[in-house]
Amino acid sequence: MMPCVPRPERHLIAADPQAVRDLLLALEAGTQMAALTPDSRECALLVLAEALNNVVEHGYPDAVGWIGLLPVPGRAGLAWRIVDAGRPVPELAQLRVAMPDGPAEGGFGWPLIRALTDEVRLSRRRGWNILTLRMRRAEGVLPCQDGVSAGAVA
């Protein structure tokens, strides 16, 4: 009998908001994030939501498209790679990382991603955007809860 080894989660979805929602629900119930604390899991799912929604909104603004998500070596559930063939993402340095000042209806996505990650890597290869995200652990002082970490990357 084959040993029962969990297969890595790999996902390929249509680039639309319903597919993103369905994927996040699947991740929440999946094995990769099962060992995380609720805080860590919620923060990781929020980061993935923001990154995936960015692809839908900015990568394929007027077109159908696909998004791939796969775990990368590292802490289970906290290290992910997002791949898409949409429009090139601007250089990370050009993306606004400061939270909007005062009431705003947008512009929170990248600041939230940066506040809740230790590492964000972006590359463009063969027409694909490859975004690697390593989440900040939420245990202990709960850095993702108090907003202090938001200042560390500004």
Added chain:
Amino acid sequence: MELAVSQHDGVTVVQPAEARLDARAAVVFKDRMKHVIEAGQDRVVLDLSAVVFLDSSGLGAVVAAMRFLRTGQVLELAGLTPAVGRVFRLTRMDTVFTIHPGLDDALRAAA
């Protein structure tokens, strides 16, 4: 994104029926909030106690709803679950709204 609306003494209470206020739900939510606010009393309380997931699109829709307020009308929040409250704190939008722990607190509070 269905919204349950109820009228109390001087307060219109809005309760999203779905657990996710996300990019999928944001546009419809904002549109329905517009109608609720325009027909609402001077205090409108958005009870988010059933919402367990909020992303930046959902947050933007909540902030956008303030645009529909008439002079003298206020939009307040109640019942933020931990994940939702975290998004408000991280983005500092918790400083933009009056936030009540629960709906009962909101109804007891003076305008």
